[in-house]
């Protein structure tokens with residue numbers, strides 16, 4: 001529209017090329033004012049663009065071929081490249097998966113960081129019941145005596161939930177060692193209300209859950225470290241409340257054998 005207003009005589013679009021070269025008092029402004037546009041300009045431009053496209057296509061195709069033909073392994077395919085015949089390589093020894101650097105030894109093993117050995121903490125051996133072995137903290141010199149995390153109400157609540165799920169089947173809801181599995185004939189689980197276990201350091205409980213203890217299997221695969229500490233906190237709460245009821249009623253602890261089968265009682 002604006003063009004038409006400026007050049008009232010250039011209405012015939014078909015003759016546009018002609019108007020460019022026709023002498024006129026005020027020639028219409030071409031796209032490049034210095035070089036007059038020749039009639040070959042457009043075809044040349046098209047050919048140039050086409051050539052450029054073909055060049056780019058050739059370039060891309062040749063790149064693709066290189067990438068496609070690169071030597072690579074398919075997962076779980078055998079190969080003759082490695083001596084063991086496997087294309088999947090095992091991780092380098094000592095590889096730590098992201099987020100699994102367990103640098104906090106106390107938190108993840110329940111052992112004191114000063115407890116010298118560089119080897120990973122292994123399972124303890126059960127002390128003979130009623131034997132001459134030292135009791136309480138002295139019996140487990142390497143085990144942590146204090147929780148490596150702040151114990152809040154929420155932690156204890158979580159511990160109760162996890163304890164009821166994972167431990168109560170054997171140790172009973174109150175920790176007497178008379179869980180349903182024990183009543184059905186499994187070896188009697190430890191009561192947490194004996195003097196030796198009341199005095200045992202928290203690290204000992206953590207270790208028992210982590211590595212198992214005698215007939216009790218390890219629960220490391222099912223219970224993450226944080227939850228193990230929560231369970232230990234709840235066991236401490238059970239012990240305190242048990243002691244409290246005992247001192248209030250003035251009654252002695254009920255004999256542990258009242259629910260278990262006599263043959264399976266005790267640590268034998």
Ligand code: HEC
Pocket residue numbers: 126163166167168169170171181186187188189190197204205208209213214215216217219223231267
């Ligand atoms: C399948 C039954 C079973 C389950 C489940 C179980 N325990 Fe045990 N636990 C036992 C038995 C049996 C013993 C005694 C092992 C022995 O003396 O040989 C024991 C021993 C222990 C001891 C060691 C006591 C000592 O003498 O020092 C602790 C601590 C303990 N259990 C904590 C737990 C906690 C915490 C859980 C839950 C995460 C749990 N157990 C789950 C069966 C079980």
